[in-house]
Amino acid sequence: MSEKSPLVAAMSEEELDARHAEKMRKKKAARDKILATKTQEKGLVIVHTGKGKGKSTAAFGLVFRALGNGMKVGIVQFVKGKWETGERAALERFQGEVTITAMGDGFTWETQDRQRDIAAARQAWERAKAMISDEEHDMVILDELNIVLRYDYLAVEEVVDFLREHKPEMKHVVITGRNAKEELIDFADLVTEMEMIKHPFRSGIKAQRGIEF
Numbered sequence: 001m002s003e004k005s006p007l008v009a010a011m012s013e014e015e016l017d018a019r020h021a022e023k024m025r026k027k028k029a030a031r032d033k034i035l036a037t038k039t040q041e042k043g044l045v046i047v048h049t050g051k052g053k054g055k056s057t058a059a060f061g062l063v064f065r066a067l068g069n070g071m072k073v074g075i076v077q078f079v080k081g082k083w084e085t086g087e088r089a090a091l092e093r094f095q096g097e098v099t100i101t102a103m104g105d106g107f108t109w110e111t112q113d114r115q116r117d118i119a120a121a122r123q124a125w126e127r128a129k130a131m132i133s134d135e136e137h138d139m140v141i142l143d144e145l146n147i148v149l150r151y152d153y154l155a156v157e158e159v160v161d162f163l164r165e166h167k168p169e170m171k172h173v174v175i176t177g178r179n180a181k182e183e184l185i186d187f188a189d190l191v192t193e194m195e196m197i198k199h200p201f202r203s204g205i206k207a208q209r210g211i212e213f
Contacts, residue, residue: 043171044189045163049146049180052194053212059141059174060087066172067097071138074131077102078124078144078177086210099137101127121153132167139172146177149184156181163187 011019046062048055063073075091075098091098103124125148131140149156160183167173175184185191201207 041170042189043167043169043173045167045187046172046174047146047180047184047188047191048174048176048194049178049185049191050194050196051178052196053199054194055176055178056087056143058192058194059143059176060091062139062172062174063087063091063098063141066139067094072097072099072136073139073141074099074137075101075141075143076124076128076131076145078121078142078148079103099131103127117151118153121148124148125154125159129162129166132163132171132173135168137171139174142173142175144177145175146180146184148177149181150177150179156183160184160187 046059048058063075066073077088077100088100088102091100101124103120128140128142128145131137145154145159148154149159163173164187175188180191
């Protein structure tokens with residue numbers, strides 16, 4: 001714990017409160033000045049990547065935030081087709097507000113069939129393109145698309161070109177998965193890398209209901 005400076009230590013609670021209030025006033029004024037310059041509004045391309053846990057979890061958090069704002073959401077799960085996840089079960093209760101499409105038969109190391117995975121990825125991408133292009137959905141989640149791109153089941157150039165040319169101006173697209181390709185990172189408006197510091201799996205703890213699925 002850092003020690004207080006002699007000046008702070010000698011101040012009364014009233015003086016500390018006044019000092020804090022002045023500091024926060026200046027901080028708010030500076031922040032308000034910055035916010036006043038942010039006037040552009042647009043649909044964002046958002047990428048959640050990295051080796052840490054939480055990429056899809058954060059994306060589904062955005063889904064619930066969008067629903068709370070009266071928006072409609074489309075979801076394509078590229079490689080979690082046979083997983084019964086808690087978020088999918090919860091979102092299926094929002095009939096008419098959320099469209100969920102799960103493609104594939106799990107991760108590629110489970111299928112061990114490259115051509116089958118490529119076909120599933122292509123099918124999922126066609127569904128994703130339809131959701132991105134339509135006027136129905138305000139936000140589209142492309143869950144684990146980065147894994148598909150990592151294995152070159154789809155060309156990253158095709159994905160970026162489609163988003164650049166066909167994504168409606170005000171539509172948000174969220175892409176998850178580790179090892180996001182540089183072309184996608186460069187194109188995106190917002191990129192967050194999840195860094196793993198510690199994970200229970202390394203201690204022999206299996207995936208937990210409500211945490212991993």
